[in-house]
Amino acid sequence: MDTELVMAIDSITKTIAPPLISLASVWIGWRLGVHSQWKQRRVDNLQKRLAALREVMTVASDVPPEISITDLKAKLVAELEFCRSLSSRLNRLFGLRTELTPYLV
Secondary structure, three states, X not given: OHHHHHHHHXXXXXXXXXXXXXXXXXXXXXXXXXXXXXXXXXXXXXXXXXXXXXXXXXXXXXXXXXXXHHHHHHHHHXXXXXXXXXXXXXXXXXXXXXXXXXXXX
């Protein structure tokens, strides 16, 4: 009885184990591939969000934050070039905002 059991176990390990090991390794490789793709998509999305935020912050930093409203109005009336420049910056900022909305939400 013992020899038959040993032979049956030996037969099973020789015939069933290699395909199961192959199947398990393929499944593990597939899972790791799916997981790495998922992480890569998250990293790419985060990089796009950070790039969008960086771009908006760069354009927004060009607008003078320390100036008061009355001083800004006086400067806009006095300096036509500053007015055009500020208008361009604000147009660029709103254009970026609509362009980069999917990444800034």
